[in-house]
Structure formats: C-alpha cells, structure tokens
Amino acid sequence: MASSETAGPVAHTRMPEAFVRAVGRFAYVWGWPMVSMINRRTALTSVPEPGLRGGVLPIAPLGRVCMLTDYIPAGQRFVACTNQDVLYGFGFGSLDDQPAVFQIPDFGDRFWVAAAWDHRTDSFARLGKQYGTEPGFYALVGPNWTGDLPDGITGSFRSSTALAAFCPRVFIQDTPEDRAKVMELLPYVTVYPLDEFDGTMKSDDWANVPTFPAPAGASGGEVHWVDPAKFFDQLPEVLDTVPPLPGEEALYQQFRALLAAADTWQDVKQTLVDVAHEAERELITPLLRWEFNGPAAGNNWFSPRNNSAFGTDYLTRTALARSNMFENAPQETKYLFTDTDIDGAQLDGRHAYQVRFPAGQLPPVNGFFSLTLYNKHHFYFENDLGRYSLGTKNPDLVYGADGSLTLYAGNVRPDEAPASNWLPAPPDDFSLYIRAYWPQQAILDTTWTPPRIERNG
Known part of the structure; x- marks a missing residue:
C-alpha cells in the first residue's frame, strides 16, 4: 500500500500538458466555492464596524454581523438570489482565533433561522424556530479552539474550519403592524466575539449603521468572486486551512504536486492559468442554469437534496456556490427553481405565464413559502411596484x-390577473424560485409536486 507521501506525483515531477489540464480543471471545480469564500471574507470584513457596503449589503468585521432593517435592495449585485421574505444579517468569523456568540432573543411565534457555514459552505449550526431553539447565547467555535466557554453560554456548535460565514434571517410580513413588531426585536439579533460576552443581552442600533463605499462590480451579474488569473495562487490557502474529507487525502496530494510543478516550470504555471479561464467559461458559467443545481423535482423544476451538506458532491456544491451561494440546510428551507415552463421552453418576459397551485397544494410548510422572480443573472428585475416575490x-x-x-x-400584466397576484418580469429571460421555509416531509421526500408553469395562449 502506498504511503501518504506517495499518494500523488512526487513534488516537482515534470508533468505533460494534458495531465496538467486534466487535474487542473478538476481542481478548479473542486476549489471554486472555497476560493469564493476567501474572497468574500476579504471584501466583506475589511471595515472597522458593522455597516452597509454601498448602502445595501450588510458587512462587518470578523466575528460580527450587521443586520438589515428592511428587505435587501433590488439594485445590489454582491449576492445573487437574495429574497424579500426575511430581514438578513451577514458576517464572517475566524473561529480558531476566537469563537463568535450568536445572541438569540425571544422571537415568540415568529419564524427565524440563524445559519452558519464552514469554509466548504456546509452548514454546522442548528439555530432556528424549527429546532425549538431557546433564547440565549450560542457559541460557534473553530476546529482547533481549545478554550473554555464561560458560564451563561446556552449551547455551542463546532465548525470544521476556522473560516465561517453567518446569516441570521427573521421573517417579516408586508404590513406596517408586523414591521413595527420586528423592529422591536431586531436590535437584539446580533453576533459578537466571545471576549465581549458578559451574560447580558446587548442591543445594536441597526437602523443607523454607517455606509461604506462599494468596490467596482459587475454591471449586470454578480460580482466576480473568483478571478481565474489568481485562482491557483489562492488554492494553497484552501489546501492548508480546509481539512480533507475522508478519502480526499490523495486528492490533496495531487493538487499539491500540481502546484509544486507550477512553481518549478513556468510553462506549467501558464497552462494552469489558461485552464482556469477555460474552466470558468466552460464548466462554471453553465452552472448558472438551474437544471444543473439538483435533481428534477417535477414539472421542470429542480431542487437540491443535500444543500449545505454536500460531502463529495463537488458538482452540486460548486453549482450552488455559482448560482445561489449560502443556502440553508434542507430541514430549514427547501429550494426549488426553474428556467423553463411546463413545455421546457425558456421563461421569457415577452410572454405571460400562469403558476397555478391547486386547492390544498400550496408548498407544505410549517413556516412560510414564497415564489421569487429573478432576471437572467439571478437578481431582481427592478420595477415600479417594487415587487419581486409573492407568498x-x-x-x-x-x-x-x-x-x-x-x-x-x-x-405586462394579463387582463385576467389580479394586480396583487402578478410578478413583473424583464422583457427577456427570467427564472422562478420557490422557497419553502421549515418544510414538511412531503416536500422533503418529493411526494409533493411543484406547480405547472403554463404560458398564456
């Protein structure tokens, strides 16, 4: 049996171009979500205090979050596939340096969930109404943190990596009365470093956080969080900080040998840069299509079954990182999406469509559901109604x-459509997306079938 030292080519072995291309393409797909996490962390934590990047995206220093006090605006291009069902918070932690404390107030009967993902984008915390989480203080700790948690910490969750992302979500109805109730709770929804914990409920004035300048971004699609020209320069950080899954040790050796060869021979390094650009174009870009983001769910909808717990399903992990990063775990939220109507034709705003839920066939949830419309880049179509989802x-x-x-x-709204039931679409390609929060078993085991999308006429 080969030792771990010879699980891959010996460092600095000369490699033919075809081998470099074969291993390099796979390494690009494998590492894309984790390089994206590195770059998102860098861009979204480089501030002295919680605030809004460009006035729209919640950002915060490491170990903290910033909460929005309204739905995320339609014009942002930092994060694709946001929703207008909940008020978001967002932040990152370096959990080996110091644990982070999630402060959970008493939400009563209101739906809420506080997600946390490791560097691989796998969920590792279980905080939310569906878990029966009690109000209190919950510590998120890194894999190598060995300190003692103080008295008063209600519970803890350990990440498999030091790098982690946080996202509390709080449901809000589109009524002034419900908005007022949420505003009373929101100051107590926060995350902060463990060394600030004193056992008392802290509050933050989220309505008056500073605004920080927005960097140059994409004009239509999401900010390009992975630069192919720099990918293989960043891959070593992934290999050094993300422990291999069982069985991945040999894969790590292959990637390290590839990088060592690139350090030794300039032509290998240039080939890897070329491979990264090719893989971005040929492998990553097509993953924006929903048909590659999970198994068929019926009526031309698709739905992942292992979101936030991908294991070695590198295709789905990378597809969701490209199209829809930071999904909740399936028992927290079931996601269904489509680019086409019941006949398999691309959804196109120049036509009108009906999405009909028969009586008794609304998404089976204990929480709530919504149907959101996105443009071809997976962002809202800005419209005069300010309406992007219904549910x-x-x-x-x-x-x-x-x-x-x-x-x-x-x-254009069809004559027969009640004004309240219409989602405005762009005059070209768009997609539809169902979120089912706290799903019941029928939607988890796919015995519930999503609605038919039929083109008028």
Missing part, C-alpha cells in the same frame, strides 16, 4: 373560489 407574506393575494392560487409572471 405567505402577502395578505392581499386573491384565491380562486375552489381555494386554488394562481400567480402570474410577465413583463
């Missing part, structure tokens, strides 16, 4: 006499 949060939806619910999508 539980909308008390004015019009139901059929038989209890069915028909929602409409298109650039």
